[in-house]
Structures are given as C-alpha cells and as structure tokens.
Amino acid sequence: MKRFLILLVSLALSHRALATDATADATAKFLAGLPVRGTPLENRSFDPEWATHAAELDRAWSRLEQEQLSKVRAWGPQFLGDFYNDKGPLFYMFSGPDFLYANAFFPSAQIYILCGKEPIGSIPNIDNISREALPATLGNLRKSLDSVLSWSFFISKQLRVDIAQTQLNGTLPAFYVFLARGGATIQSVSLISVDNNGNVAENGKTPAAKIVFTKSNGAEQTLYYFTTDVSDDGIKSAPGFMKFCEKQAPGLSLLKASSYLMHEAGFLKVRDFLLNGSKVIVQDDSGIPRKYFDDGKWNIRYCGTYLGPISTFKQFFQPDLAKNYAETTPAPLGFGFGYEWRPDRSSLIVAARK
Numbered sequence: 001m002k003r004f005l006i007l008l009v010s011l012a013l014s015h016r017a018l019a020t021d022a023t024a025d026a027t028a029k030f031l032a033g034l035p036v037r038g039t040p041l042e043n044r045s046f047d048p049e050w051a052t053h054a055a056e057l058d059r060a061w062s063r064l065e066q067e068q069l070s071k072v073r074a075w076g077p078q079f080l081g082d083f084y085n086d087k088g089p090l091f092y093m094f095s096g097p098d099f100l101y102a103n104a105f106f107p108s109a110q111i112y113i114l115c116g117k118e119p120i121g122s123i124p125n126i127d128n129i130s131r132e133a134l135p136a137t138l139g140n141l142r143k144s145l146d147s148v149l150s151w152s153f154f155i156s157k158q159l160r161v162d163i164a165q166t167q168l169n170g171t172l173p174a175f176y177v178f179l180a181r182g183g184a185t186i187q188s189v190s191l192i193s194v195d196n197n198g199n200v201a202e203n204g205k206t207p208a209a210k211i212v213f214t215k216s217n218g219a220e221q222t223l224y225y226f227t228t229d230v231s232d233d234g235i236k237s238a239p240g241f242m243k244f245c246e247k248q249a250p251g252l253s254l255l256k257a258s259s260y261l262m263h264e265a266g267f268l269k270v271r272d273f274l275l276n277g278s279k280v281i282v283q284d285d286s287g288i289p290r291k292y293f294d295d296g297k298w299n300i301r302y303c304g305t306y307l308g309p310i311s312t313f314k315q316f317f318q319p320d321l322a323k324n325y326a327e328t329t330p331a332p333l334g335f336g337f338g339y340e341w342r343p344d345r346s347s348l349i350v351a352a353r354k
Contacts, residue, residue: 021186021187021188021189022039022040023040024123024176024186024188024189025039025180025185025186025187026039026040026041027041027124027125027126027176028176028177028179028180028186029041029180030044030045030050030126031124031126031138031141031168031173031176031177031180032057032176032177032180032181033050033053033054033055033056033057033058034054034180034181041126044126044134047131047134049131049134049135049138050134050138052135053138053139053141053142056142057142057177057181060142060145061181067335067336068104068335068336069100069104071334071335072101072104072105072335073104073107074334075333075334075335076104076105076107079301079303079331079350080105080280080282080350083106083252083279083280083352084105084106084107084108085107085108086106086108086109086252086279086280087108087109087110088106088108088109088110088111088112088251088252089109089110089111089112089113089248089249089251089252090102090106090109090111090112090113090251090252090253090254091113091245091248091249091251091252091253091254091274091277091278092112092113092114092115092253092254092255093115093230093253093255093258093270093274094115094116094230094255094257094258094259094261095114095115095116095254095256096114096116096118096171097114097116097118097171097172097174097175097178097225098114098178098256099112099114099174099175099178099179099182099223100178100182101254101256102114102254103178103182105254105282106252106254107215108219109221109252110219110220110221110222111221111222111224111248112221112222112223112224113224113226113244113245113248113251114223114224114225114226115225115226115227115228115230115241116171116225116227116228117227117228117229118170118171118227119169119170119171119227120170120171120172120191120207120208120209120225120227121168121169121170121171121172121173122169122170122172123172123189123191124168124172124173124176128167129167129168133167137167137168140167140168141168141173141174141177144173144174145174145177171209171225172189172209175209175211175223175225179211179213179223182215183215183216184213184214184215184221185213185214185215186211186212186213187212187213187214187220188210188211188212189209189210189211189212190209190210191207191208191209191210192204192207192208192209192210193205193206193207193208193240194206194208194226194240194241194243194244195240196238196239196240196243197240197243198239198240198241198242198243198244198245198246198247199240199243199244204240205238205240206226206227206228206238206240206241206244207226207227208224208225208226208227209223209224209225210222210223210224211223211224211225226241226244228240228241230242230267230269230270231261231266231267231270232266232267232268232269233266235269235270242269242270242273245273245277246273246277249273249276249277249278250277250278250279251277251278251279252278252279252280252282253274253277253278253280253281253282253283254281254282254283255274255281255282255283255284255286255287255288256283256284256286256287256337256338257284257286257338257339258283258286258287259286259313260286260309260313260316262287262288262289263289263316271288271292274288275288275292275293278353279352279353280350280351280352280353281349281350281351282348282349282350282351283348283349283351284337284338284339284340284346284347284348284349285306285308285309285316285318285321285338285347285349286309286313286316286338286339287349289318289321290318290320290321290324290349291318291320293351296354297353297354298351298352298353298354299351299352299353299354300324300349300350300351301331301349301350301351301352302324302325302328302330302331302347302348302349303330303331303332303333303347303348303349303350304330304331304332304333304337304343304345304346304347304348305325305330305333305344305345305346305347306318306321306322306325306330306347307340307345307347308322309339310339310340312339313339325347330347333346333347333348
C-alpha cells in the first residue's frame with residue numbers, strides 16, 4: 001500500500017510538472033499565426049487582422065523553411081555528427097531572441113542559454129491588446145522578425161526600436177513565435193534573475209526569462225534568455241550570467257552575426273569561456289578569430305566560402321582564415337549564415353574539441 005501511495009504521489013508530481021500553461025501556449029500560437037481553436041483566444045482569431053497576420057507569417061515561414069531550415073536540418077547530422085543530437089547545454093552568445101537557429105542547429109539540447117542587450121519585456125497578454133490596436137501591434141511584431149526571417153540575423157539597432165512598443169514589448173514575443181512555429185508546446189514561462197554567483201535568486205542583478213517547453217517527442221527542454229552585457233567590463237560589473245554558464249559547462253556553442261566583438265580587446269572573458277567551455281563551436285567569421293583555435297586542441301572543418309567581412313566590418317578580415325579556405329576543399333553550404341546571407345557567399349566553421 002505504501003509503495004502504491006508513493007507511486008500515486010510521483011505520478012501526480014510528474015503530471016503537475018508537465019502541465020501546460022494553456023494561456024502562454026495559446027498566446028504563442030496566436031502570435032505565430034497558428035490555429036488557436038479550443039483555447040481562450042479562439043474568439044480573437046476571428047478578427048480579419050489576425051487572419052492577415054497568419055497569412056503573412058505562413059508565407060514568410062514557408063519561404064524560410066524551404067530556403068533555410070530544411071537545409072540546416074539536412075546539413076546538421078552530416079557535418080555535426082553526434083553533436084547534432086547532443087543534449088547540450090547550448091550557449092548562444094550575442095543571440096538576441098534568435099531561438100530559431102539555436103533550435104535548427106541543435107534541436108535536442110535540454111537547455112538553451114541565450115543572451116543579448118535587448119530587454120526581456122513583459123509576458124505577452126493578448127487580452128491587454130484592444131481590437132483597434134491589434135493590426136498595428138501584429139504588424140510591428142512581423143517587422144521585428146523581418147530581418148531574421150529574410151537574412152538569418154537580427155539587426156540589433158532596429159530590433160531595439162521595434163521591441164520597445166507598449167503592447168508587445170521585449171524579446172518574449174519573438175521567442176513565442178519561434179517556439180510555436182518550431183512545433184513546441186509551452187509548459188511554463190517565468191521571469192527570474194541570478195545573483196553575482198550565478199544562482200537563481202529574488203532581486204538578482206541579472207534578469208532572465210525561463211521558458212519550459214516540449215516538442216512532439218515529449219522531451220522537456222528549457223530556454224533561458226538573459227539580458228546582460230558580456231563585455232569584460234559588463235562581466236566585471238555583473239558576473240552572474242557568466243557564473244551561471246560556468247555551472248552548466250561544458251556545452252555546445254553557436255555564434256552568428258556577432259559584430260566581430262570577440263576580435264577586439266574588450267571581450268576576452270567571454271571568448272575564453274567559449275574556448276574552454278565548449279565541446280563544439282559552430283560559427284561564422286564574426287565569432288572567435290581563427291588564430292585563437294589551437295590546432296592541437298581543435299579539429300576545424302570549413303564550409304561555404306570566405307570572402308571576408310561585409311564593408312561595415314572590413315577591418316576584421318582574417319588572412320589566416322582566407323589561407324585555410326584556399327588550402328582546403330570547403331564543403332558547399334546550401335543555406336545563408338551570418339552577415340554574408342546569400343548561400344554562395346556564406347562561411348561556416350565547425351570547431352570540435354579533440
């Protein structure tokens with residue numbers, strides 16, 4: 001009898017842990033332009049403005065799936081090997097709200113840790129958006145996603161303007177869209193913070209959003225997004241985020257369109273963390289400079305074409321990387337990645353620790 005009661009308690013706790021936050025999940029689907037029948041938001045989906053929003057996202061997503069995501073999923077198992085299905089954790093520095101590509105490259109990570117300077121914002125609540133305000137609100141959401149859907153990366157300055165709206169603010173709406181469109185069911189959403197030791201704590205110095213979700217296989221995964229400054233000065237002032245990452249390492253790392261920040265002197269700590277705490281690093285040339293990968297510690301695989309940085313970042317051309325590309329036979333890349341967003345102009349490096 002005692003064992004039976006223990007089993008019942010265990011099942012009850014398990015059920016509670018996996019209980020879906022129906023409001024958050026319905027909100028994500030609503031913002032993503034996906035069916036919300038049978039949810040509290042069903043009536044709002046009858047608005048013509050929402051139907052327009054859904055149709056626009058359907059078109060954009062269909063193009064994205066055909067030109068990018070399906071090709072990343074085909075590329076991943078071949079070029080990442082076991083890392084493609086590795087359970088992580090995944091570190092994606094300078095990501096902003098780009099869960100889209102974190103999920104595409106590493107779909108099985110149990111923990112995704114993303115960060116950026118963009119604010120988290122408030123938890124989206126469709127009930128707070130009047131019918132009159134809905135068209136402009138949804139239109140602004142699509143505008144905030146436009147660059148990543150079209151070119152594979154967010155334009156940070158423009159994103160900060162777009163997400164400063166009063167109705168749907170911060171990065172959470174973008175995460176909702178990417179999760180829902182990626183086939184996830186949101187289990188819970190919470191706003192948290194970490195203290196300077198990297199522990200979750202009330203009134204911690206570094207704010208974060210924590211989203212627990214499941215996919216079709218039922219596996220529970222967690223997404224963290226931290227609003228933080230990972231420059232050396234920023235880490236010195238608020239070390240909690242890096243301490244949190246250090247507790248999770250070693251893991252997988254993704255770097256894309258990261259403004260060549262780790263090519264400069266003010267980002268040594270985050271660069272050293274990634275080099276010491278990663279089992280594999282997938283990046284474009286804007287990530288960690290090639291010269292910092294010790295050939296005795298890393299196996300490097302080159303994909304695509306290295307043409308050097310776009311004109312905005314022309315000072316960060318890497319002669320040694322150009323030489324590596326010239327002396328090897330890089331595998332072609334069928335999708336755009338980073339600032340050189342055309343597939344025939346994109347470069348991608350896979351660095352696996354020996």
